[in-house]
Amino acid sequence: MIRKKVCMLGAFAVGKTSLVERFVKSLFNTRYQTSLGVKIDKKSLAIDGRLLELILWDLAGEDEFVSLRLPYLRGTAGLLLVVDGTRPETLDTALTLHDKAVAEIGEIPFVLLINKADLAEGWHIDPRDIDRLVARGWTVLETSAKTGRGVEEAFRILGREMLA
Amino acid sequence: MTAGKSAAPRPGGGDNDLSALRRLLLRPEQRRIEELGERLENPQLHARDVSRVLPEALCLSAKDRDTLSDALTPTVETIIHASVRRDSRRFADALFPVIGPAIRKAIAETLRQMLQNLSEVLEHSFSRRGLAWRFEAWRSGRPFAEVVLLHSLEFRVEQVFLIHRESGVLLQHLSAGNVAFEDAGLGSAMLTAIEDFVHDSFAIGGEQTLDSIQMGDLTVRVEQGPEAIIAGAIRGNAPQELHGVFHKALETIHQQQAEALRDFAGDPAAFETDEVQQTLQQCLQARYHEQTRRISPLLVTLLLLLLAGGGYWAYTGLREQQAFEAYLQGLDQAPGIVVTRAGTAGDGYRVQGLRDPLAADPLSLLDAKSPLDPQRLDLHFEPYQALIPSFVLTRLQRLLQPPETVNLVLDDGVLHLTGQAPARWINEARRLALALPGVDAIDTSALQASGHDELQALKTALGEQVVRFDIDTARSEADAPILQRLAHDLQRLQRLAREQRQTARVVLVGHSDATGTPARNLILSRLRAEWLHAQLLALGVDPALLTLRAAGSSKSVSTETNPAGQAQNRSVTLTIHLAPKEEADR
Numbered sequence: 001m002i003r004k005k006v007c008m009l010g011a012f013a014v015g016k017t018s019l020v021e022r023f024v025k026s027l028f029n030t031r032y033q034t035s036l037g038v039k040i041d042k043k044s045l046a047i048d049g050r051l052l053e054l055i056l057w058d059l060a061g062e063d064e065f066v067s068l069r070l071p072y073l074r075g076t077a078g079l080l081l082v083v084d085g086t087r088p089e090t091l092d093t094a095l096t097l098h099d100k101a102v103a104e105i106g107e108i109p110f111v112l113l114i115n116k117a118d119l120a121e122g123w124h125i126d127p128r129d130i131d132r133l134v135a136r137g138w139t140v141l142e143t144s145a146k147t148g149r150g151v152e153e154a155f156r157i158l159g160r161e162m163l164a
Numbered sequence: 165m166t167a168g169k170s171a172a173p174r175p176g177g178g179d180n181d182l183s184a185l186r187r188l189l190l191r192p193e194q195r196r197i198e199e200l201g202e203r204l205e206n207p208q209l210h211a212r213d214v215s216r217v218l219p220e221a222l223c224l225s226a227k228d229r230d231t232l233s234d235a236l237t238p239t240v241e242t243i244i245h246a247s248v249r250r251d252s253r254r255f256a257d258a259l260f261p262v263i264g265p266a267i268r269k270a271i272a273e274t275l276r277q278m279l280q281n282l283s284e285v286l287e288h289s290f291s292r293r294g295l296a297w298r299f300e301a302w303r304s305g306r307p308f309a310e311v312v313l314l315h316s317l318e319f320r321v322e323q324v325f326l327i328h329r330e331s332g333v334l335l336q337h338l339s340a341g342n343v344a345f346e347d348a349g350l351g352s353a354m355l356t357a358i359e360d361f362v363h364d365s366f367a368i369g370g371e372q373t374l375d376s377i378q379m380g381d382l383t384v385r386v387e388q389g390p391e392a393i394i395a396g397a398i399r400g401n402a403p404q405e406l407h408g409v410f411h412k413a414l415e416t417i418h419q420q421q422a423e424a425l426r427d428f429a430g431d432p433a434a435f436e437t438d439e440v441q442q443t444l445q446q447c448l449q450a451r452y453h454e455q456t457r458r459i460s461p462l463l464v465t466l467l468l469l470l471l472a473g474g475g476y477w478a479y480t481g482l483r484e485q486q487a488f489e490a491y492l493q494g495l496d497q498a499p500g501i502v503v504t505r506a507g508t509a510g511d512g513y514r515v516q517g518l519r520d521p522l523a524a525d526p527l528s529l530l531d532a533k534s535p536l537d538p539q540r541l542d543l544h545f546e547p548y549q550a551l552i553p554s555f556v557l558t559r560l561q562r563l564l565q566p567p568e569t570v571n572l573v574l575d576d577g578v579l580h581l582t583g584q585a586p587a588r589w590i591n592e593a594r595r596l597a598l599a600l601p602g603v604d605a606i607d608t609s610a611l612q613a614s615g616h617d618e619l620q621a622l623k624t625a626l627g628e629q630v631v632r633f634d635i636d637t638a639r640s641e642a643d644a645p646i647l648q649r650l651a652h653d654l655q656r657l658q659r660l661a662r663e664q665r666q667t668a669r670v671v672l673v674g675h676s677d678a679t680g681t682p683a684r685n686l687i688l689s690r691l692r693a694e695w696l697h698a699q700l701l702a703l704g705v706d707p708a709l710l711t712l713r714a715a716g717s718s719k720s721v722s723t724e725t726n727p728a729g730q731a732q733n734r735s736v737t738l739t740i741h742l743a744p745k746e747e748a749d750r
Contacts, residue, residue, distance in 0.1 A: 002430040003349065005331040025347065036361045040353045055333060055353045071360040075331025077430060162430075 001051040010082030011093035012061035018145040079110035085123040109161035117144040319400030320450035327393040332356025335435040389414040391425035487536040500550040512540030519545035556602035577604035587613035587663035619660040623740040638691035651703035671739040677730040690714035696736045
């Protein structure tokens with residue numbers, strides 16, 4: 001079994017916590033996130049016959065009042081960047097967070113999740129922005145906390161990249 | 165030769181010549197002096213020279229230890245200070261493997277002394293306290309080990325986590341006994357997060373680390389190493405010396421798993437070795453202390469009361485049991501009662517068996533002073549007939565209802581009837597008694613029918629009866645009432661004899677007086693007997709009872725020859741024969 005630390009990053013209220021809620025094993029209360037700035041969950045999955053245990057650090061969302069606690073990124077093996085599809089500014093936040101993370105810990109595998117896919121008609125993100133990211137080799141997935149769409153796949157893709 | 169050319173004296177110069185000469189003579193030495201001067205003045209060359217002799221010089225100086233040490237101490241101190249100031253982590257990393265053993269050595273002696281005292285104390289008081297704890301375990305129904313633990317637990321390391329320092333990923337986890345932790349993987353990550361949080365939030369800089377987290381009687385002790393962390397969850401008062409234990413374990417793991425720690429990429433399998441397990445196991449320590457809690461007087465009183473109550477209960481129980489056994493013995497000895505099964509049943513006692521209705525009431529056999537409560541006796545007796553002679557006799561009494569003149573004795577199955585009873589009763593008794601179980605035979609040889617005396621009296625009376633006749637007549641002058649009474653007596657004789665199981669025969673003997681010829685007398689006596697016979701038959705006497713005999717004058721009633729005697733002889737007398745019926749039938 002391989003254990004990897006994975007950090008979830010994203011702007012405030014993009015739905016990080018609810019996105020993974022039903023896919024992970026939670027031991028700690030969500031109020032840890034507001035007090036400590038992080039909530040830790042566990043996600044186990046098998047990739048190519050290997051058991052992978054992701055220790056998921058769900059970091060508090062960044063906004064103008066709360067900034068990312070960089071020490072939490074130490075020893076991270078992968079990132080989940082979460083964006084709210086209905087709020088284009090959250091994509092910018094995600095990009096900034098990614099840059100900060102790279103500056104702190106260097107290049108590591110990551111996946112960008114455009115959340116709230118169930119509200120696709122309300123999306124305000126310019127598809128060309130996404131295309132540009134994909135063209136840069138980024139993995140971009142559409143997810144929905146409501147339907148669970150894309151979440152398991154995101155874990156798999158990230159897991160596979162981390163094991164590569 | 166260059167030297168030759170340059171040394172050629174120039175004409176006309178004395179000083180020059182001298183110099184030339186000096187040069188000529190002392191050139192090699194001069195060169196040597198110049199060289200030496202250069203070596204002394206050129207720092208590089210001088211350093212090289214010193215470096216050649218320095219180790220040797222140090223060795224020589226070391227013999228005079230104090231001088232060198234004194235000389236070097238300030239420098240070394242300055243170096244260390246400078247190094248620590250510049251990069252404390254590097255210095256700490258360098259010292260890490262050696263600092264532990266050094267400290268341990270220093271405190272080992274102190275601990276040894278302390279343990280010696282402790283073990284003496286333990287040894288001294290173990291037996292008494294041990295017994296008290298055993299008693300408490302018995303009283304409370306808890307395992308002895310648990311009681312000791314509760315009394316003496318000072319601290320216990322319940323869990324130990326080995327955590328990858330950078331990522332917070334759990335490398336190994338051990339727990340003591342049955343202490344469970346839901347998810348050690350998440351716990352270790354959370355611990356790292358807390359440390360990060362504290363660092364970040366309170367702007368703690370440098371190499372300061374989280375040492376412990378405390379909540380109630382639970383302490384999480386954290387021991388930091390360069391690559392890994394050991395965190396131990398400790399219940400109770402965690403002693404400072406645990407730091408040493410954790411530290412030593414961490415050192416060992418750093419030494420043994422240096423490569424695995426450095427190259428850790430998420431696979432904790434490398435730390436699942438026996439080596440690591442054993443090292444971590446050493447962290448799962450526990451210590452117990454002697455407790456000098458006084459036992460409350462209330463508890464002692466309660467205990468004594470319980471003890472007294474228990475004793476009384478046991479005593480009464482024993483007494484009751486003994487009383488029950490005595491009662492059973494009494495039942496067994498009572499005639500007509502057979503106990504087939506007995507024992508305790510629920511709160512009381514149960515007895516099953518057979519009982520003759522004539523036997524005593526089983527409850528009445530319970531001694532009034534017996535501690536056994538009759539209410540708690542459950543008695544079940546099936547009725548049966550006992551062949552005990554006294555019972556058979558009682559049954560005979562009830563069945564035969566003998567008159568007071570009869571005595572019943574049962575001896576070995578034979579019923580002996582003695583005394584007097586009406587013949588009818590005797591006959592009935594013979595029939596009924598044999599139908600009763602326990603009576604094999606009946607003996608009435610000593611029993612007289614109550615009509616016997618009457619019969620005898622009647623026989624005597626009839627035997628004395630004389631029916632007189634006049635001279636030479638065969639007709640009596642006896643009154644009709646006399647004959648009627650005679651007939652009645654004869655009929656009564658026959659009835660009484662029958663009742664006495666006897667057969668009566670009456671011979672009417674005709675007599676005559678001595679006057680006349682014997683032949684004539686014989687005929688006359690016959691005629692007289694026949695006359696009476698006819699009279700009696702006419703009065704209803706059973707012909708089977710009577711027989712006739714003519715005695716003539718040969719068997720005189722009276723031997724007197726006077727007229728009164730002769731008149732006696734002109735008569736018919738009655739001779740009565742009584743014989744038992746069987747005899748008569750024969």
